[in-house]
Amino acid sequence: MTSRRVLITGAGQGVGRGLASAFADSGAEVLVNDLHLERCQQVADEIRAAGGTAVPTPFDVCDYESVVAAVTEHGPVDVLVNNAGNAGADGFGNRAKFADTAPADWEPFLRVNLYGVLHCTRAVLPAMITNTWGRILTIVSDAGRTGDPGGAVYGASKAAAAGLTRSVALENGRFNITANNISLGTMRTPMTEPLWADPANSPQTKEILRNYAIRRPGVPEDITELALLLAGEHGSWITGQTICVNGGYSFGL
Ligand SMILES: NC(=O)c1ccc[n+]([C@@H]2O[C@H](COP(=O)([O-])OP(=O)(O)OC[C@H]3O[C@@H](n4cnc5c(N)ncnc54)[C@H](O)[C@@H]3O)[C@@H](O)[C@H]2O)c1
Structure with missing residues (x-):
């Protein structure tokens, strides 16, 4: 990843933080994004202390103008990792059945998980097309x-x-641009930590893990090598795919 600039959204903790460290270790300049400035700074400081290159890049992925301003300020992005996500206050959504939800309940999920991805992808694509990579x-x-x-x-x-x-x-393969999804199963990150940390939840966590071939939650390190492969030269003929990293929760056929 040497000489690559990598923007990772939601990199202030959890999966994004693990990816930020891994990309920095492989030589990339990492733009460490998060909604929370202090998280961006902490992760960037950790990377720099380990000898890597990182720039705290706070913005809200829901705010298109902020996304564009950050990309303009820091220069063309070679690799975008759309990682920022919102799974609800308790990390597993509000667990309400859809029939019991209202439009106002849907907004936070769509704004971060869909619009955030639209905004960041749209913001980085023109320079990728110009650079044909x-x-x-x-x-x-x-x-x-x-x-x-x-x-x-x-x-x-x-x-x-x-x-x-x-x-x-499909639209951008001819510019040597690949786009892939990494589909995760249940992870142990700050998003879900309340679930795993409280022993009172043990029956619930056991029940969850019964659905997994490998009976443990995932950790950020389970993803990093795949992300580096997809982001590097050896991943240049892998595109449009959804690759599961999920302990065997489901299988992609
Ligand atoms: N944890 C799981 O079990 C699990 C399972 C499947 C998929 N995922 C997905 O993996 C990704 C990472 O999850 P995680 O568990 O590390 O989450 P996390 O909640 O621990 O960390 C997410 C980070 O994203 C940041 N963020 C949230 N909204 C943002 C916004 N609008 N703009 C910028 N940053 C924002 C948060 O501040 C936080 O630091 C998410 O997309 C999540 O949906 C997680």
Whole structure:
């Protein structure tokens, strides 16, 4: 990744933070985005302390003008990782059945998980086309592939983002731009930490993991090598795909 500029959204913690470290370790300049400035700074400081190159790049992916301003300020992005996500306050959506939700409940999921991906992808694509090289990775969820009772709108927002990837791949392959989705199963990150940390939830977590061939939640390190492959030269003929990193929760046939 040496000489590559990589923008990772939502990199202040969890999966994005793990990806930021991995890309920096492989030589990239990492634009560490998050909604929270202090998280961006902390992750960028950690990367720099380890000898890497990182720039705190705070913005809200929901705000297109801010996204464009950041991309303009920092220069062309070679690799975009659409990672920022919203799964609801407790990390698993509000678990309300769709029939019991109202339009106001849907907004936060669509704004971050779909519009955020639209904004960032749209903002970086022109320079990738000009440079005739680019990589776009979008972190989606098996909730969008298999359905998720209690997480219908979260799943729908992720499925929509995954759909965008396929069109972007088709439209831009001739410019050596690839676009792929990484579909995750249940992870242990700050998003879901309350679930895993409280022993009172043990029956619930056991029940969740019974659906996994490999009976543990994922961790950010489970994803990093795949992300580096897709973002690098060896991934140049992999595009438009949704690759599952999910402990065998579901299978892509
Ligand atoms: N944790 C899981 O079990 C799981 C499962 C499947 C998919 N995913 C997806 O993986 C990705 C990473 O999840 P995670 O568990 O690391 O999440 P997390 O909540 O621990 O971290 C997400 C980060 O994104 C940032 N963020 C949220 N909204 C933002 C916005 N509007 N603009 C910029 N930054 C914003 C948050 O501040 C946070 O630092 C998400 O897209 C999530 O939907 C997670």
